[in-house]
Each structure stands twice: as structure tokens, then as C-alpha cells.
Amino acid sequence: MKVLWPNDLSKCSEGAIPYVRSFAKHYDAEVHVLYVMHDLSKHGSWYGEFDRKTIEKLQRWEEKKAREKQEQLCKKYFEDCKKFEKHIRIGDPATEILKFIEAQQIDAVVMCRKGEAGMFKMGSVAERVVRNAPVPVVTVPSKNGAGEQ
Amino acid sequence: MYKKILFPTCLTEFCGHVFDFALRTAMEEKAKLWIFYGLGRVAFPEDELLKEIKKAEKRVVEEYGERMKAKGFRDYVINVTDGDVVSEIVKLARNAAIDVIIMGTGTKPPIVTGETARVAPLGQTTAQVLLWSPCPILVVPPSLVPGLAR
Numbered sequence: 311m312k313v314l315w316p317n318d319l320s321k322c323s324e325g326a327i328p329y330v331r332s333f334a335k336h337y338d339a340e341v342h343v344l345y346v347m348h349d350l351s352k353h354g355s356w357y358g359e360f361d362r363k364t365i366e367k368l369q370r371w372e373e374k375k376a377r378e379k380q381e382q383l384c385k386k387y388f389e390d391c392k393k394f395e396k397h398i399r400i401g402d403p404a405t406e407i408l409k410f411i412e413a414q415q416i417d418a419v420v421m422c423r424k425g426e427a428g429m430f431k432m433g434s435v436a437e438r439v440v441r442n443a444p445v446p447v448v449t450v451p452s453k454n455g456a457g458e459q
Numbered sequence: 460m461y462k463k464i465l466f467p468t469c470l471t472e473f474c475g476h477v478f479d480f481a482l483r484t485a486m487e488e489k490a491k492l493w494i495f496y497g498l499g500r501v502a503f504p505e506d507e508l509l510k511e512i513k514k515a516e517k518r519v520v521e522e523y524g525e526r527m528k529a530k531g532f533r534d535y536v537i538n539v540t541d542g543d544v545v546s547e548i549v550k551l552a553r554n555a556a557i558d559v560i561i562m563g564t565g566t567k568p569p570i571v572t573g574e575t576a577r578v579a580p581l582g583q584t585t586a587q588v589l590l591w592s593p594c595p596i597l598v599v600p601p602s603l604v605p606g607l608a609r
Contacts, residue, residue: 448559
């Protein structure tokens with residue numbers, strides 16, 4: 311069994327970790343940790359034209375930071391899991407998560423209901439994944455979620 | 460992993476498939492299964508309301524009782540109430556300290572026409588419960604329904 315934990319490396323998304331761990335333990339599942347970076351090169355030149363090199367530099371910096379953070383999280387929470395893999399993708403988060411589910415033949419997705427930028431009760435990425443995923447999706451309410459007040 | 464599972468139903472055919480998933484999960488997890496059916500906002504006098512609740516309970520037993528009996532599953536509770544369905548589901552999840560709610564994406568049978576075809580948007584109840592639920596929700600996609608598998 312393969313369990314996917316898509317996250318934006320925020321505190322909110324860490325709320326799903328206990329559920330991912332229990333999935334891994336109970337079903338002896340492989341854990342796939344996925345972080346999707348925004349593709350900065352696709353952004354319009356709202357504030358004037360950016361130098362291509364600057365964008366690439368920013369992207370590399372983000373990737374490096376994301377790898378470090380993923381490494382920390384996996385070491386802290388998934389060290390005792392049978393198998394875990396870390397993945398980083400670039401693009402639209404929901405689209406990339408859905409593509410990843412198909413490509414890796416994921417069996418279940420566990421994700422937090424809203425991400426870091428969550429000023430709404432449900433994040434747009436979680437919503438699009440729930441609507442379109444071909445596998446069961448467990449959405450975990452964030453600690454400060456409306457449902458827990 | 461999950462000790463208390465809530466399965467809200469509207470007794471449609473698609474809900475039946477989701478029920479099979481919920482039942483299997485409950486049996487695997489050795490969990491207690493709450494089956495919830497909401498009458499919605501109705502304005503019946505009290506005695507008539509009680510009759511309606513009894514009738515609905517009977518329908519739920521007819522629909523799912525045999526399947527549970529066939530699999531030797533006895534650890535379940537049937538809960539039928541009136542009132543706003545979403546509020547009642549959320550209330551029950553909170554009061555019974557439910558570990559996970561298992562729901563389908565919607566109640567109408569989905570139409571899948573090809574590999575890349577996506578199914579109709581989330582049903583109103585699922586979308587609202589996703590927002591307000593105090594516990595995790597497991598949404599079962601139509602692609603897990605026999606005949607619609609990927």
C-alpha cells in the first residue's frame with residue numbers, strides 16, 4: 311500500500327502526520343512525502359521584467375530549503391516507517407498531486423484541510439484534490455480549524 | 460487506527476457502494492460503525508416525527524442490515540434524526556468523538572466516460588461536512604466503485 315502526504319511544509323500541514331503514521335503502521339504502507347513548488351517562471355512580469363537567472367536562482371533556493379525541511383520532517387516522523395520517499399515537483403500544487411497519484415499508483419491520500427495560506431475553512435488545493443482524486447482522500451482538520459472551535 | 464467510524468447515508472445506490480467500503484474498514488479496524496440518516500428539516504408534529512424516524516430506521520436496516528449480518532458484523536449503531544443534515548452529522552461526530560467520517564463524493568451515480576474523465580463536483584452535503592467536521596473525513600471517490608475502477 312502507498313500513502314501520499316502532500317504538504318506545503320507548514321505547521322498546518324503537519325497536522326496530518328499522526329494519521330499518515332498510523333496508516334503506515336497499520337497497513338505497513340509506503341509513505342510518499344510530496345512538496346510542490348510554484349513555478350515562478352510562469353508568473354507574469356507584474357513588477358517589470360525579471361532576469362531569467364534571478365528566477366532560476368530563486369527556484370533553486372526554494373528547492374534547497376524544501377529539501378532541508380523535508381529531510382528534517384522525515385527524520386523526525388518517518389524514521390521508523392518501513393519505507394518512505396521524498397518528492398519535490400514544480401507546478402500547480404493540485405495538478406501535480408493528482409498527476410503524482412496516477413503516476414505512482416497511490417492508494418490513499420492524507421492531507422490537511424487547509425494550508426499555510428489558509429484564510430478560508432478549506433484550502434483550494436485540498437478541495438481540488440478531494441474533487442478529482444481517483445483514490446480515497448482523508449482530509450484532516452487543522453488545529454485552528456472552524457470545526458474544532 | 461480508527462475506533463469509531465461514522466457513515467452518513469441518504470440510502471441511494473451510490474451510498475450503498477460507499478457503505479461497503481465503510482463496512483470493510485470497520486471490520487478491518489474492529490471499529491464501531493455509526494450509520495446516520497438525516498430526515499432534513501421537517502415540520503411534523505412530534506408523534507408523526509417519531510413515526511417517520513421509526514420508518515427511516517426500518518429502511519436503513521432493510522438496506523444495510525442484511526449485509527452486516529452476512530459478514531457477522533454486529534458493532535453498529537443506527538442514528539436517525541431530523542434537522543439540518545450537515546449540522547446533525549457534525550454534532551454527532553463531535554458528541555460521539557468519532558475518529559473518521561466516511562462519505563462518498565456525492566449521491567448521484569457518477570458518469571465516467573474515459574480515462575481522463577473527471578466526475579461531477581462534490582455533493583452539497585459532503586462539501587459542507589468537509590468544511591465543518593471536527594474530525595478527519597475519508598472521501599471515497601466514484602472510481603473505487605466496482606465497474607468504475609481505474
